[in-house]
Amino acid sequence: MTEATLIDHRRILVTGGAGFIGSALVRHLIGETQAEVLNLDKLTYAGNLASLKDVADDPRYRFVQADICNGEAVAAAIEDFRPDAIMHLAAESHVDRSIDGPAQFIQTNIVGTFEMLQAATGYWKGLEGAEKESFRFHHISTDEVYGALGDEGYFTESTAYDPRSPYSASKAGSDHLVSAWHHTHGLPTIITNCSNNYGPYHFPEKLIPLVIIRAVGGEELPVYGDGSNVRDWLFVDDHARALTLAMDRGTPGETYMIGGHSERTNLQVVHGICDVLDDLSPPADGASYREQITFVSDRPGHDFRYAIDPSKIERDLGWKPAENFESGLRRTVQWYLDNRDWWEDILSGGYRAERVGIGG
Ligand code: NAD
Numbered sequence: 001m002t003e004a005t006l007i008d009h010r011r012i013l014v015t016g017g018a019g020f021i022g023s024a025l026v027r028h029l030i031g032e033t034q035a036e037v038l039n040l041d042k043l044t045y046a047g048n049l050a051s052l053k054d055v056a057d058d059p060r061y062r063f064v065q066a067d068i069c070n071g072e073a074v075a076a077a078i079e080d081f082r083p084d085a086i087m088h089l090a091a092e093s094h095v096d097r098s099i100d101g102p103a104q105f106i107q108t109n110i111v112g113t114f115e116m117l118q119a120a121t122g123y124w125k126g127l128e129g130a131e132k133e134s135f136r137f138h139h140i141s142t143d144e145v146y147g148a149l150g151d152e153g154y155f156t157e158s159t160a161y162d163p164r165s166p167y168s169a170s171k172a173g174s175d176h177l178v179s180a181w182h183h184t185h186g187l188p189t190i191i192t193n194c195s196n197n198y199g200p201y202h203f204p205e206k207l208i209p210l211v212i213i214r215a216v217g218g219e220e221l222p223v224y225g226d227g228s229n230v231r232d233w234l235f236v237d238d239h240a241r242a243l244t245l246a247m248d249r250g251t252p253g254e255t256y257m258i259g260g261h262s263e264r265t266n267l268q269v270v271h272g273i274c275d276v277l278d279d280l281s282p283p284a285d286g287a288s289y290r291e292q293i294t295f296v297s298d299r300p301g302h303d304f305r306y307a308i309d310p311s312k313i314e315r316d317l318g319w320k321p322a323e324n325f326e327s328g329l330r331r332t333v334q335w336y337l338d339n340r341d342w343w344e345d346i347l348s349g350g351y352r353a354e355r356v357g358i359g360g
Pocket of ligand 1: 015016017018019020021022040041042043044045046047048066067068069088089090091092093094108112140141142143171193194195196197198203
């Protein structure tokens, strides 16, 4: 551990802390700051306590298994822990699953956020003085609420909402609820909207881990459409630092866009993974992993391009990503090669790295 970053908010309730970004955030808060953390997570298919093994025994870390849709359980956890800030990440997060089964997305992302807001507001209203003044409710959201871009332009904090998938529509709904609770009740909220994250502990159905795992398994590497869709990649540990800054130093009522200045087409991403793997774990026959690539029919309603202008958080809060896409991708591929037991446990738990969300 490096010297702890001093943050004003010491008691932080994180929802969804057993997920991909949530676990990176919890590892960051425990490893790099002096915060005490309560992780509230239902442990759905996406929640995995193995991602928290490095911090599980730390006296500043606690876990409670609860559903954010259960208002009473949430209120009890808040009353018991008495947080200085709530960082709300729990969500159904996989776009493809939202096409096949949207009901859970409406329930968790919209109803669950509503229950979080109600419980947080009740608690916050009972605080006094400096505690009430400094309390924050930080809602973690996505750039997908802004719809799709063409070849040019960037999403900024003033871009109009235009969600296209059941997932992004449910996240847009939750953002509007958070904003309404700020304007109506004065709840000190922060909203952050980020681009596609990648890095260690990413669930194996998402593009980057899926491709790494299938590549080393000698399987075909599926690319949607012609692979020209563009995403703006953000290394998950850079995101965890940005979230901590936004929660601790952001201005209530404000939104901050978080992006890693790393726009790549999906095909470039898959090529990048193959090239790193060719270097770190060359196929026995001297071939390239690129030969395993196949093109499959596109996802319905597949947004063409997302790209973020993160200048507000860079200017106002002094955040900068530490990784560029090449360095972050290399670290990620190396992590999946070194941590087979983490992802093999998930695969053997019934999940298969197969395609979902073709709308059939
Ligand atoms: P994830 O799917 O990996 O993890 C979600 C976590 O929430 C899991 O631990 C799960 O058990 C928990 N959870 C789900 N439903 C719950 C419920 N009803 N009650 C309590 N816990 C519940 O998600 P992630 O990729 O870590 O994303 C975290 C947040 O960041 C989400 O709000 C997501 O919308 C947002 N986001 C993610 C990305 C990305 O690239 N992954 C990009 C932009 C925004």
